[in-house]
Amino acid sequence: MKKYLFTLALLMIFYTSKSQKSNVSVPLADTTNITYLKVKPGSYIPHLPEKVNEESGIIFFDELFWTFNDSGGESEIYAINKQGEMVREIDLQNAKNIDWEDIAQDKKHIYIGDFGNNNGVRSNQKIYKLKKSKLNKAAEQKADVSAIRFSFKNQETFHFKTRSTPFDCEAMVEFKGNLYVFTKDWSNETTTVYELPKKEGQYDLNPIQKFNVGCLVTGADISKDKQTLALVGYHDFEPVVWLFKDITKNSFFNGEKIKMDITDMHNAQTEGICFKGKDTIMISCEKTPAFDQQIFYIDLKNFSK
Numbered sequence: 001m002k003k004y005l006f007t008l009a010l011l012m013i014f015y016t017s018k019s020q021k022s023n024v025s026v027p028l029a030d031t032t033n034i035t036y037l038k039v040k041p042g043s044y045i046p047h048l049p050e051k052v053n054e055e056s057g058i059i060f061f062d063e064l065f066w067t068f069n070d071s072g073g074e075s076e077i078y079a080i081n082k083q084g085e086m087v088r089e090i091d092l093q094n095a096k097n098i099d100w101e102d103i104a105q106d107k108k109h110i111y112i113g114d115f116g117n118n119n120g121v122r123s124n125q126k127i128y129k130l131k132k133s134k135l136n137k138a139a140e141q142k143a144d145v146s147a148i149r150f151s152f153k154n155q156e157t158f159h160f161k162t163r164s165t166p167f168d169c170e171a172m173v174e175f176k177g178n179l180y181v182f183t184k185d186w187s188n189e190t191t192t193v194y195e196l197p198k199k200e201g202q203y204d205l206n207p208i209q210k211f212n213v214g215c216l217v218t219g220a221d222i223s224k225d226k227q228t229l230a231l232v233g234y235h236d237f238e239p240v241v242w243l244f245k246d247i248t249k250n251s252f253f254n255g256e257k258i259k260m261d262i263t264d265m266h267n268a269q270t271e272g273i274c275f276k277g278k279d280t281i282m283i284s285c286e287k288t289p290a291f292d293q294q295i296f297y298i299d300l301k302n303f304s305k
Helices: 002-020
Strands: 036-037 044-045 057-060 063-065 076-081 087-090 100-104 107-115 127-132 140-143 146-152 168-175 180-184 191-197 200-204 207-211 217-224 226-235 238-245 257-262 270-275 280-286 293-299
Touching: 002 200, 036 100, 057 100, 057 270, 063 280, 076 191, 087 127, 146 191, 191 200, 191 238, 226 270, 238 280
Parallel strands: 036 257, 087 140, 100 168, 146 200, 168 217, 217 270
Antiparallel strands: 044 293, 057 063, 063 076, 076 087, 100 107, 107 127, 127 146, 168 180, 180 191, 191 207, 217 226, 226 238, 238 257, 270 280, 280 293
């Protein structure tokens, strides 16, 4: 019996350690055709309202910036005007803020991603879906949402050391009828993109493509003409922005690529990114000892060929 138990224990250790890695092969995009830039952003809103001190995602809709607080915050989204004033607060009635991380939109809906997963233990990631038609001009209002639930099909274990998981997720876009989430791989600073429908339901997601971004990805958006993907993140407390051009549904990373190392923002925790118009990118950061919660901008016309 002792010998049997000992053998069983060895087998359990073997299979547990083996399951720490996924056997699913993910196509790795090449790192050629990259332009490297150093960019100093301009200040757009130097101080967001105090209620939004852990801002973690941003979109521009109805001439307002829409955002929310990070994990543990209220289940609310906030609309802020260009002067930095909060003009609307929307209480999402049947939602819970476990770890909200990004926000996206299409013509009819706003999507809020509750998929933060720093320790790789979650199997209940979800995206809340809010109809824009339910919103009005009231300063305070309530709205119901539906849920799109998912897990990563290639995640075989839920036991990782703190901040070592490849299954953290903080970035999301809507693109050509589907939603796409981008992981934040704590171990090797890559990102993997997964596709899921915009219809309510439960989905197991297969990986589409991986890219070595060399940073921790925290936000994403796609240009209005659907040609360019923007990712924001940071490496060693230095903000980074990536632009990927000529994107398709199955190939986000194979076209022209621009990496922007953001200067004069050391220790800024850049969490959100969105396009405003054709040639402007907005970057938001949450409150840290070095920076107030605020919004910066990059004028892309300065870097056009």
